[in-house]
Amino acid sequence: MDFPSELIRFLTSATRIAVLTGAGVSQESGLRTFRDAQIGFWAQYKPEDLASPEAFARDPKLVWDWYAWRREAVKGVRPNAGHYALVEMESKTPEFTLITQNVDGLHRFAGSKNVLELHGNIQRVRCADCGTFTEIWGDDSESVPTCTVCGGLLRPDVVWFGESLPRGELESAVLAARSCQVFFSIGTSGLVQPAAALAHAARNNGSVIVEVNAEPTPLTPKVDFALHGKSGEILPKLVKAMWG
Numbered sequence: 001m002d003f004p005s006e007l008i009r010f011l012t013s014a015t016r017i018a019v020l021t022g023a024g025v026s027q028e029s030g031l032r033t034f035r036d037a038q039i040g041f042w043a044q045y046k047p048e049d050l051a052s053p054e055a056f057a058r059d060p061k062l063v064w065d066w067y068a069w070r071r072e073a074v075k076g077v078r079p080n081a082g083h084y085a086l087v088e089m090e091s092k093t094p095e096f097t098l099i100t101q102n103v104d105g106l107h108r109f110a111g112s113k114n115v116l117e118l119h120g121n122i123q124r125v126r127c128a129d130c131g132t133f134t135e136i137w138g139d140d141s142e143s144v145p146t147c148t149v150c151g152g153l154l155r156p157d158v159v160w161f162g163e164s165l166p167r168g169e170l171e172s173a174v175l176a177a178r179s180c181q182v183f184f185s186i187g188t189s190g191l192v193q194p195a196a197a198l199a200h201a202a203r204n205n206g207s208v209i210v211e212v213n214a215e216p217t218p219l220t221p222k223v224d225f226a227l228h229g230k231s232g233e234i235l236p237k238l239v240k241a242m243w244g
Contacts, residue, residue, distance in 0.1 A: 001227075001229075001233075001234065001237050003227075003237075003238060003241050004225060007208075007210065007224075007225045008241055008242060010181075010182060010208045011182060011238075011242050012242050012243075014093065014180075014181040014182045014208075015093065015094045015095060015181065016093075016094070016095040016096075016179060016180045016181045016182075017089065017093045017095070017096050017097075017180055017181065017182045017183075017184070018096075018097045018099065018173075018176040018177050018179075018180035018182075018183050018184070018198075018202065018207075019086060019089075019096075019097070019098045019099065019183075019184040019186060020099045020100070020101070020173075020177075020183070020184065020185050020186065020188060020195060020198055020199065021086075021098065021099070021100045021101065021102060021107070021186045021187055021188065022100075022101045022102065022186070022187045022188025022189065022192075022195075023101070023102060023187065023188070024186070024187025024188065024213060024214055024231065025080075025082055025083065025100075025102065025106075025186055025187035025231055025232075026077075026102050026104050026106060026187075027187070028080045028082060028187075028230055028231060028232045029077045029078060029079060029080045029083075029106060030077050031073065031074065031077045031104060031106075032073065045066070048161055050062070050063050050066050051063075051158075051160045051161055052160045052161045052162055053160055053162060053163065054162070055160075056128065056153075056155055056160075060128075060144045060153050060155075061143065061144055063155075064144045064145075064154075064155070064156075067122060067156045067158075070122060071122055071123065074104045074105070074106075074122060074123070077104075077106070078106075078109075079106045079107070079109055079110035080232040081232040081233070081235070081236045082186070082187075082230075082231035082232040082233075082234075082235045082236070083106055083107060083109075083110035083112070084110050084111070084236070085235035085236045085238070085239045086098060086107070086110070086112060086235065087110050087111040087112050088239050088243075089235075089239055089242075090112055090113065090114065092242070092243055095179075095180075096114055097114050097116065097172070097173070097176035097180070098112050098114060098115045098116070099115075099116045099118060099173045099176065099177075099195070099198065100115060100116070100117055100118065100119075101118055101119050101188060101192065101195050102117075102119070103117065103119050103120050103121055103122040103158050104121075104122060105117075105121050105122070105123050116169045116172050116173050116176075117169065118159070118165050118166070118169055118170065118173060118195055119158055119159045119165070120156070120157045120158035120159050120166070121157055121158070122156055122157075122158055123135065124156075124157035125137055125145075125154045125155060125156055125157055126154065126155065126157045127147035127149065127150060127152045127153070127154055127155075128152050128153045128154070128155045129147065129150055129152030129153070130147060130149055130150045130152060132147055132148075132149045132150070133157060134147075134148075134154070137154055165194065170194065173195075173198060174198065174201060177198040177199070177201040177202040177205075177207075178201050178202065178205045179205070180202055180207050181207060181208065182207060182208045182209075182210060183198070183199055183202035183203070183207045183208070183209050183210070184210045184211075184212065185199050185209070185210070185211045185212070185213070185217075185219055185223070186211075186212045186213070186231050186235070187212070187213060187214075187231050188213070188217075189217050189218075190217045190218050190219035191217075191218065196219075199219055199222075199223075200222075203222065208224045208225070209222065209223040209224050209225075210223065210224065210225045210226075210227065211223040211225070211226045211227065212227045212228075212229075212231045212234050212235065213226075213227075213228060213231075214228065214229065214230065215228060216228065
């Protein structure tokens with residue numbers, strides 16, 4: 001793939017880069033997206049009917065088991081070439097922020113360091129009552145694990161429907177978008193708010209906007225460079241064109 005020389009010039013001279021990634025990046029690792037049809041036992045449920053505080057209050061064991069199933073699916077996949085290209089981009093950029101809507105933790109697994117997980121991380125859990133975080137919990141298949149601090153039920157550390165994004169991560173993401181010189185939107189439809197507003201915030205502050213996506217999105221007409229195809233193929237070639 002030949003990249004516009006102007007794009008390469010912008011990227012190689014940039015000292016502040018922000019990246020937003022969505023489900024398309026994880027999908028290239030073979031991970032089913034949240035919106036994909038459920039399979040097996042879970043085919044009888046819609047994801048949005050399980051991913052809410054109301055669903056957890058109604059049937060905590062059902063919701064816990066669904067996330068346990070999803071965690072096992074995540075363990076079966078590995079980062080792809082796109083994930084690793086972003087790790088290399090970070091290593092070459094003085095100020096680099098990776099903002100992700102994905103909850104699978106694959107960016108961290110690949111080696112990305114400055115990662116903002118807007119929707120949480122499926123590998124962590126927290127107490128539904130006192131909010132204590134933990135990455136270790138009992139494996140009793142008959143009941144939902146409980147908090148060692150207050151005894152409340154543990155729940156996945158992910159953002160459910162009807163919940164706000166973690167304030168610290170969102171504020172840091174907005175700051176990164178507003179202060180970057182180049183903003184990447186990768187593998188995301190650009191429809192889910194408030195993450196979708198980040199590209200516009202960057203654009204309003206004079207950033208060069210680059211979209212990498214399998215197909216055009218509502219953001220496409222407003223970007224400076226639209227690279228359509230698989231991020232796992234485009235990003236490694238882009239990094240190579242930038243630094244050889």
